[in-house]
Amino acid sequence: MNKRILLGALAGVTAIVALPSAANAAATCNYDQAKREMQVRYGANDTGVTVTNGGTLRYSEGAGPLRSCFSTSGVAATAANTDKVTIKAFSSTTAPLPQTTTIDERNGDFAASNPKLQFFVFTGTGGDRLIVRESGQADAMHLMDQGGLAFGPAIDLDYDGDVDIRMTTTNDAIVQVNGGAGADFIDATNVRGYHTVQLGEGGNDGLLGGTLSDSFDGGADQDTIRAKDGIAESVKGGTESDTGTFDFNLDQLSSIERPGF
Numbered sequence: 001m002n003k004r005i006l007l008g009a010l011a012g013v014t015a016i017v018a019l020p021s022a023a024n025a026a027a028t029c030n031y032d033q034a035k036r037e038m039q040v041r042y043g044a045n046d047t048g049v050t051v052t053n054g055g056t057l058r059y060s061e062g063a064g065p066l067r068s069c070f071s072t073s074g075v076a077a078t079a080a081n082t083d084k085v086t087i088k089a090f091s092s093t094t095a096p097l098p099q100t101t102t103i104d105e106r107n108g109d110f111a112a113s114n115p116k117l118q119f120f121v122f123t124g125t126g127g128d129r130l131i132v133r134e135s136g137q138a139d140a141m142h143l144m145d146q147g148g149l150a151f152g153p154a155i156d157l158d159y160d161g162d163v164d165i166r167m168t169t170t171n172d173a174i175v176q177v178n179g180g181a182g183a184d185f186i187d188a189t190n191v192r193g194y195h196t197v198q199l200g201e202g203g204n205d206g207l208l209g210g211t212l213s214d215s216f217d218g219g220a221d222q223d224t225i226r227a228k229d230g231i232a233e234s235v236k237g238g239t240e241s242d243t244g245t246f247d248f249n250l251d252q253l254s255s256i257e258r259p260g261f
Protein backbone atom coordinates (compact mmCIF):
# COMPACT_ATOMS: atom_id res chain seq x y z
CA MET A 1 0.00 0.00 0.00
CA ASN A 2 1.49 3.36 -0.90
CA LYS A 3 1.48 6.31 1.49
CA ARG A 4 -1.35 8.19 -0.24
CA ILE A 5 -3.76 5.24 -0.06
CA LEU A 6 -2.82 4.62 3.58
CA LEU A 7 -3.50 8.27 4.50
CA GLY A 8 -6.78 8.13 2.62
CA ALA A 9 -7.78 4.99 4.51
CA LEU A 10 -6.87 6.61 7.85
CA ALA A 11 -8.87 9.73 6.98
CA GLY A 12 -11.85 7.50 6.23
CA VAL A 13 -11.52 5.82 9.63
CA THR A 14 -11.30 9.20 11.33
CA ALA A 15 -14.45 10.38 9.57
CA ILE A 16 -16.38 7.28 10.64
CA VAL A 17 -15.15 7.58 14.24
CA ALA A 18 -16.11 11.27 14.28
CA LEU A 19 -19.75 10.58 13.40
CA PRO A 20 -21.02 9.46 16.81
CA SER A 21 -19.37 12.41 18.59
CA ALA A 22 -21.07 14.78 16.16
CA ALA A 23 -24.41 13.17 17.02
CA ASN A 24 -23.62 13.56 20.75
CA ALA A 25 -22.35 17.12 20.52
CA ALA A 26 -20.54 18.26 23.65
CA ALA A 27 -21.55 21.26 25.70
CA THR A 28 -20.19 24.53 24.36
CA CYS A 29 -19.06 27.72 26.06
CA ASN A 30 -18.47 31.37 25.19
CA TYR A 31 -16.84 34.02 27.34
CA ASP A 32 -17.54 37.73 26.79
CA GLN A 33 -14.74 39.65 28.50
CA ALA A 34 -16.43 43.07 28.11
CA LYS A 35 -19.72 41.85 29.59
CA ARG A 36 -17.88 39.67 32.14
CA GLU A 37 -20.25 36.86 31.16
CA MET A 38 -19.69 33.14 30.56
CA GLN A 39 -22.38 31.22 28.68
CA VAL A 40 -22.49 27.43 28.78
CA ARG A 41 -24.88 25.59 26.51
CA TYR A 42 -25.86 21.92 26.77
CA GLY A 43 -25.04 19.74 23.76
CA ALA A 44 -27.97 18.21 21.84
CA ASN A 45 -28.11 15.00 23.89
CA ASP A 46 -26.46 16.12 27.13
CA THR A 47 -28.41 15.44 30.31
CA GLY A 48 -25.81 16.83 32.71
CA VAL A 49 -23.52 19.86 32.82
CA THR A 50 -21.13 20.84 35.63
CA VAL A 51 -19.49 24.20 36.34
CA THR A 52 -16.67 24.38 38.88
CA ASN A 53 -14.13 26.87 40.20
CA GLY A 54 -10.33 26.71 40.29
CA GLY A 55 -7.63 28.65 38.44
CA THR A 56 -10.28 29.21 35.76
CA LEU A 57 -14.02 28.58 35.63
CA ARG A 58 -14.36 25.12 34.10
CA TYR A 59 -17.27 23.17 32.67
CA SER A 60 -18.00 19.64 31.50
CA GLU A 61 -20.88 17.54 30.22
CA GLY A 62 -21.69 14.24 31.89
CA ALA A 63 -18.49 12.60 33.10
CA GLY A 64 -16.50 14.40 30.40
CA PRO A 65 -13.26 16.32 31.06
CA LEU A 66 -13.41 19.75 32.67
CA ARG A 67 -12.53 22.51 30.21
CA SER A 68 -11.81 26.22 30.52
CA CYS A 69 -13.99 28.70 28.65
CA PHE A 70 -12.35 31.24 26.33
CA SER A 71 -13.25 34.52 24.67
CA THR A 72 -12.74 34.91 20.91
CA SER A 73 -9.39 36.56 21.70
CA GLY A 74 -8.33 33.62 23.89
CA VAL A 75 -8.92 35.01 27.39
CA ALA A 76 -10.09 32.34 29.85
CA ALA A 77 -13.06 33.03 32.12
CA THR A 78 -12.15 33.02 35.82
CA ALA A 79 -14.29 33.71 38.88
CA ALA A 80 -12.41 37.03 39.19
CA ASN A 81 -13.16 38.30 35.64
CA THR A 82 -16.73 36.96 35.43
CA ASP A 83 -19.87 38.34 37.11
CA LYS A 84 -22.45 36.20 35.34
CA VAL A 85 -22.49 32.51 34.39
CA THR A 86 -25.48 31.47 32.27
CA ILE A 87 -26.24 27.79 31.67
CA LYS A 88 -28.76 27.06 28.92
CA ALA A 89 -30.42 24.01 27.39
CA PHE A 90 -29.36 23.05 23.86
CA SER A 91 -32.54 24.48 22.42
CA SER A 92 -35.81 25.60 23.90
CA THR A 93 -37.63 23.95 21.01
CA THR A 94 -36.37 20.38 21.59
CA ALA A 95 -38.25 17.89 23.78
CA PRO A 96 -37.73 18.65 27.47
CA LEU A 97 -34.96 16.30 28.64
CA PRO A 98 -34.49 15.94 32.40
CA GLN A 99 -31.28 17.94 32.83
CA THR A 100 -29.01 17.91 35.86
CA THR A 101 -26.93 21.05 36.32
CA THR A 102 -24.17 20.86 38.95
CA ILE A 103 -22.55 23.88 40.60
CA ASP A 104 -19.44 22.50 42.28
CA GLU A 105 -17.65 24.50 44.99
CA ARG A 106 -15.25 21.73 45.98
CA ASN A 107 -12.47 23.34 43.92
CA GLY A 108 -13.05 26.81 45.35
CA ASP A 109 -15.81 28.98 46.81
CA PHE A 110 -17.39 31.16 44.11
CA ALA A 111 -18.38 34.05 46.38
CA ALA A 112 -14.93 34.10 48.00
CA SER A 113 -13.41 34.47 44.50
CA ASN A 114 -15.90 37.15 43.44
CA PRO A 115 -18.84 38.29 45.63
CA LYS A 116 -20.64 39.61 42.51
CA LEU A 117 -20.60 36.30 40.64
CA GLN A 118 -24.09 34.99 39.89
CA PHE A 119 -25.39 31.87 38.12
CA PHE A 120 -28.50 31.70 35.93
CA VAL A 121 -29.80 28.27 34.91
CA PHE A 122 -32.26 28.00 32.02
CA THR A 123 -32.83 24.35 31.22
CA GLY A 124 -36.57 24.56 30.58
CA THR A 125 -39.11 22.15 32.06
CA GLY A 126 -39.17 18.40 32.65
CA GLY A 127 -38.12 17.61 36.21
CA ASP A 128 -34.72 19.29 36.05
CA ARG A 129 -32.30 18.95 38.92
CA LEU A 130 -29.80 21.42 40.32
CA ILE A 131 -26.98 19.88 42.37
CA VAL A 132 -24.83 22.06 44.60
CA ARG A 133 -21.64 20.40 45.84
CA GLU A 134 -20.16 22.10 48.86
CA SER A 135 -16.66 22.18 50.32
CA GLY A 136 -15.07 20.18 53.13
CA GLN A 137 -15.55 23.17 55.46
CA ALA A 138 -18.65 24.21 57.41
CA ASP A 139 -21.05 25.59 54.81
CA ALA A 140 -24.33 27.44 55.38
CA MET A 141 -26.80 27.63 52.53
CA HIS A 142 -30.20 29.29 52.21
CA LEU A 143 -32.61 27.76 49.68
CA MET A 144 -35.42 30.09 48.59
CA ASP A 145 -37.86 30.71 45.75
CA GLN A 146 -37.33 33.44 43.18
CA GLY A 147 -39.59 36.41 43.77
CA GLY A 148 -41.64 38.57 41.42
CA LEU A 149 -42.56 37.13 38.04
CA ALA A 150 -39.68 34.63 37.94
CA PHE A 151 -40.43 31.08 39.04
CA GLY A 152 -37.91 28.57 40.32
CA PRO A 153 -35.15 28.10 42.90
CA ALA A 154 -33.05 30.94 44.31
CA ILE A 155 -29.98 29.74 46.17
CA ASP A 156 -27.86 31.79 48.58
CA LEU A 157 -24.70 29.68 48.63
CA ASP A 158 -23.18 31.23 51.74
CA TYR A 159 -26.25 32.57 53.58
CA ASP A 160 -25.16 36.21 53.37
CA GLY A 161 -28.43 37.57 51.93
CA ASP A 162 -27.27 37.65 48.29
CA VAL A 163 -28.80 35.13 45.89
CA ASP A 164 -26.02 33.36 43.95
CA ILE A 165 -27.97 30.91 41.74
CA ARG A 166 -31.28 31.48 39.98
CA MET A 167 -32.90 28.58 38.16
CA THR A 168 -35.96 29.36 36.06
CA THR A 169 -38.25 26.36 35.70
CA THR A 170 -41.65 24.90 36.60
CA ASN A 171 -42.53 23.49 40.02
CA ASP A 172 -41.27 19.96 39.36
CA ALA A 173 -37.62 20.91 39.88
CA ILE A 174 -35.36 19.28 42.45
CA VAL A 175 -32.50 20.99 44.26
CA GLN A 176 -29.94 18.60 45.72
CA VAL A 177 -27.27 19.77 48.15
CA ASN A 178 -24.20 17.68 48.93
CA GLY A 179 -22.80 19.32 52.05
CA GLY A 180 -19.42 17.60 52.03
CA ALA A 181 -17.42 17.34 55.25
CA GLY A 182 -17.77 19.96 58.00
CA ALA A 183 -20.80 21.06 60.01
CA ASP A 184 -23.18 22.21 57.28
CA PHE A 185 -26.45 24.09 57.66
CA ILE A 186 -28.99 23.70 54.84
CA ASP A 187 -32.12 25.82 55.30
CA ALA A 188 -35.05 25.25 52.92
CA THR A 189 -37.68 26.34 55.46
CA ASN A 190 -39.44 28.82 53.16
CA VAL A 191 -39.23 26.83 49.91
CA ARG A 192 -42.65 26.41 48.27
CA GLY A 193 -41.87 25.76 44.61
CA TYR A 194 -39.51 22.75 44.43
CA HIS A 195 -38.36 19.58 46.15
CA THR A 196 -35.04 19.28 47.95
CA VAL A 197 -32.64 16.39 48.44
CA GLN A 198 -30.40 17.21 51.40
CA LEU A 199 -27.25 15.15 51.87
CA GLY A 200 -25.33 16.32 54.92
CA GLU A 201 -22.42 13.90 54.36
CA GLY A 202 -19.63 14.14 56.99
CA GLY A 203 -19.87 16.51 59.97
CA ASN A 204 -22.66 17.47 62.40
CA ASP A 205 -25.18 18.92 59.95
CA GLY A 206 -28.47 20.79 60.30
CA LEU A 207 -30.97 19.98 57.53
CA LEU A 208 -34.26 21.91 57.35
CA GLY A 209 -36.87 20.81 54.81
CA GLY A 210 -39.23 22.96 52.73
CA THR A 211 -43.01 22.85 52.31
CA LEU A 212 -43.04 20.23 49.51
CA SER A 213 -41.74 16.67 49.92
CA ASP A 214 -38.02 16.47 50.60
CA SER A 215 -35.50 13.71 51.10
CA PHE A 216 -32.82 13.72 53.82
CA ASP A 217 -29.64 11.83 54.57
CA GLY A 218 -27.51 13.21 57.39
CA GLY A 219 -24.54 11.01 56.51
CA ALA A 220 -21.79 10.48 59.09
CA ASP A 221 -21.71 12.21 62.50
CA GLN A 222 -24.46 13.75 64.65
CA ASP A 223 -27.10 15.44 62.52
CA THR A 224 -30.25 17.40 63.26
CA ILE A 225 -33.03 17.12 60.68
CA ARG A 226 -36.36 18.93 60.53
CA ALA A 227 -38.94 17.11 58.39
CA LYS A 228 -42.16 17.90 60.30
CA ASP A 229 -44.49 19.35 57.66
CA GLY A 230 -47.41 16.92 57.37
CA ILE A 231 -45.82 15.18 54.36
CA ALA A 232 -44.35 11.65 54.30
CA GLU A 233 -40.62 11.88 53.65
CA SER A 234 -37.58 9.63 53.66
CA VAL A 235 -35.17 10.53 56.47
CA LYS A 236 -31.85 8.77 57.01
CA GLY A 237 -29.71 9.71 59.98
CA GLY A 238 -26.59 7.83 59.02
CA THR A 239 -23.91 6.79 61.49
CA GLU A 240 -23.81 8.13 65.09
CA SER A 241 -26.73 9.55 67.05
CA ASP A 242 -29.09 11.78 65.09
CA THR A 243 -32.10 13.84 66.12
CA GLY A 244 -34.73 16.25 64.79
CA THR A 245 -38.47 16.77 64.49
CA PHE A 246 -40.61 14.53 62.32
CA ASP A 247 -44.17 13.60 61.39
CA PHE A 248 -45.09 10.75 63.73
CA ASN A 249 -46.06 7.54 61.88
CA LEU A 250 -45.63 9.34 58.56
CA ASP A 251 -41.99 10.15 57.87
CA GLN A 252 -39.93 7.05 57.16
CA LEU A 253 -37.07 7.23 59.63
CA SER A 254 -33.89 5.22 59.42
CA SER A 255 -31.07 5.41 62.01
CA ILE A 256 -32.63 8.40 63.83
CA GLU A 257 -31.71 7.52 67.42
CA ARG A 258 -33.34 10.49 69.20
CA PRO A 259 -36.46 11.45 67.22
CA GLY A 260 -38.77 14.27 68.29
CA PHE A 261 -42.34 14.71 67.07
Ligand SMILES: [Ca+2]
Residues within 6 Å of the ligand: 134, 135, 136, 137, 138, 139, 179, 180, 181, 182, 183, 184
Ligand atom coordinates in the same frame (compact mmCIF):
# COMPACT_ATOMS: atom_id res chain seq x y z
CA1 LIG B 1 -19.29 21.26 53.96
Ligand SMILES: [Ca+2]
Residues within 6 Å of the ligand: 200, 201, 202, 203, 204, 205, 218, 219, 220, 221, 222, 223, 238
Ligand atom coordinates in the same frame (compact mmCIF):
# COMPACT_ATOMS: atom_id res chain seq x y z
CA1 LIG C 1 -23.58 14.51 58.78
Ligand SMILES: [Ca+2]
Residues within 6 Å of the ligand: 227, 228, 229, 230, 231, 232, 233, 246, 247, 251
Ligand atom coordinates in the same frame (compact mmCIF):
# COMPACT_ATOMS: atom_id res chain seq x y z
CA1 LIG D 1 -42.41 15.21 56.86
Ligand SMILES: [Ca+2]
Residues within 6 Å of the ligand: 237, 238, 239, 240, 241, 242, 254, 255, 256, 257
Ligand atom coordinates in the same frame (compact mmCIF):
# COMPACT_ATOMS: atom_id res chain seq x y z
CA1 LIG E 1 -27.89 7.50 63.25
